C-alpha cells in the first residue's frame with residue numbers, strides 16, 4: 433500500500449492480488465479450501481510458520497483484497513469481512529465480552545443492533561444500559577465497574593442524531609473500555625471513528641459500499657492486537673465469514689464509492705433545502721444544514737453531510753403514506769445507500785417493534801420519513817417531490 437495515495441486511488445488499487453494471468457479486474461476465488469505441496473507444508477501452515485490460506489471460513493484471497501482495501505480507507509491495521517452488517521455488529525460486541533460484563537449503548541440504534549444489546553446479550557449474562565447518547569454526562573453516569581463496551585451509531589438511524597465520538601472515547605479510555613462505532617450512516621469517507629479515538633468500527637457493507645443494492649456484507653475493523661486477541665478465534669470458530677462472491681461484488685462497488693457518495697450528498701443537501709421550504713413539512717433533519725441541533729459536533733467530527741435526510745410531515749402517518757405512494761422515481765424501501773433513491777416510514781417498518789414511547793424518545797413520530805438519496809439527477813428528484821407533495825394535505 434502507498435501511504436501517499438488518496439482515498440479515491442486506494443479504493444481502485446489497494447489490496448489487489450493478481451494471479452499468474454495478470455487479470456485487470458480482481459478475480460473471484462470461489463474455493464472452500466486450499467492444497468499444500470506436502471504434508472510438511474500443511475503442518476507449517478497450520479502452525480502459522482508460513483503465510484497462506486487454510487480454509488475459506490478463516491480467510492480467502494478475494495475477501496483478503498476487500499479487507500485490505502477497507503483497512504486502507506479506514507486507517508485500520510486489520511479487518512474481517514462478514515456475511516452481513518449484523519454479523520459484523522454481533523461479532524464485534526460479543527467476541528470481547530463474557531458473563532458479568534456490562535455494555536453502555538446509545539438507545540438510538542438500528543432495530544437489530546438494539547436487539548443484540550438489549551435482548552440477546554442479557555441471555556448470556558451481559559447486561560446493557562441504554563442511554564440518550566447525545567449527552568456525554570449520560571455515558572459517564574451509566575458506567576459501572578463491569579463496563580467493557582460502549583456502543584453507538586452516529587448519525588443515527590433514522591433521525592440523524594449525532595454523538596460526540598471523541599468525547600465517548602475519552603471516557604472509555606479512562607476505564608479501559610472499548611468503543612464500537614457503527615459508521616454506516618456517516619460512510620467511511622465522511623467520518624473516521626478510529627482517528628477520533630474509537631477502538632472498533634463496523635459497517636453494513638450492504639449499504640454505500642455495495643451501493644447498488646446487490647448483496648449483503650459487513651466488516652469489522654480495528655488494530656491488529658484487538659483483532660488477534662478478540663475477533664480472530666471468534667471469527668474462525670463461529671463462522672460469520674463473507675462469501676467470496678460477495679467480497680468480489682463489494683470490491684467492485686467500493687471503487688466507485690467516492691463518486692456515488694459525493695453525488696448522493698449533493699442531492700441530499702439540495703432536497704433537504706427544498707423540503708424545508710414546503711408547507712406540508714414540519715421539520716427537516718440533515719447533518720449538512722446549519723439548523724441541525726448538533727451542528728457543532730458535526731463540524732468537529734464529520735467532513736461531509738449525509739446521503740440521508742429525515743423529515744417530518746405535519747399530516748402524520750396519513751400524509752407520510754400519501755407522499756410515499758405518490759412518488760414516482762423514489763421507491764419505497766427500507767434499504768439505504770443504494771444508487772436508487774429510497775424512502776421509508778420508520779414507525780411502520782424499521783422501527784415498528786419499538787413501543788410508542790421508545791419511538792417518541794428517539795424523535796420518530798407518525799409523520800417521520802427517512803429518505804436515502806440515490807445517484808439520479810437531483811432536479812428530477814426535486815420534481816418528483818414537488819408532484820408528490822401536491823397530493824399531500826398540509
Ligand SMILES: Cc1ncc(COP(=O)(O)O)c(C=O)c1O
Pocket residue numbers: 516517518519521542544545585589614616617636637638639648649650
Ligand atoms: C445502522 C445499521 N447498522 C447495521 C445494519 C445491519 O446491516 P445488514 O442489513 O447488512 O445486516 C443496518 C441495516 O440496515 C443499519 O442501518
